[in-house]
Amino acid sequence: MPYPSKTDRQTILSAAVQYLTHGGIRDLSLRNLAASLGLAPNAIYRYFSDRSALEAALANEAARQLELALRKAAEGCAPVATIRKMSSAYMKFARDNRHLYEVMMSLHAPEHDATFRQSLWTFD
Numbered sequence: 001m002p003y004p005s006k007t008d009r010q011t012i013l014s015a016a017v018q019y020l021t022h023g024g025i026r027d028l029s030l031r032n033l034a035a036s037l038g039l040a041p042n043a044i045y046r047y048f049s050d051r052s053a054l055e056a057a058l059a060n061e062a063a064r065q066l067e068l069a070l071r072k073a074a075e076g077c078a079p080v081a082t083i084r085k086m087s088s089a090y091m092k093f094a095r096d097n098r099h100l101y102e103v104m105m106s107l108h109a110p111e112h113d114a115t116f117r118q119s120l121w122t123f124d
Helices: 009-023 030-036 041-045 051-074 079-096 098-105 115-122
Strands: none
Touching (some): 009 051, 009 098, 030 041
C-alpha cells in the first residue's frame, strides 16, 4: 500500500515562489526548498526532475500570474483605457514581483511547456 504524500507539486511551487520573493533565483536550491518544507531533498525530485524543471514551472507560474493581472486590468474598459491599464498592470507586476518576472523573462530559461506564455499573449 503506498504511503500518502507529504506534499504536492503546487505546494512546492508556492514555496518556491515565496523563496524567490525573499532571495531571488540565484539563491534558490532544491535542497534549501526541501528543507523549508520539512522534506527530504529527494522528495522534490518526484515533482521536478532538476532545478531547470523547477525554473520552467516558475516561469509558467509567473506568466499565469501576469496574465491574471492583465485580464483584471482590461476588464470592462474601453480600448484606449484598456491599453493604459494593462501597461500599468504589467509594470506593477514586474516591479512587485521582480524575481518571479526575472525567471519568466530569463534568456536562459530551459525548454518547457509554453502554454501559459502563449495564453498570456493571445487572450481577448
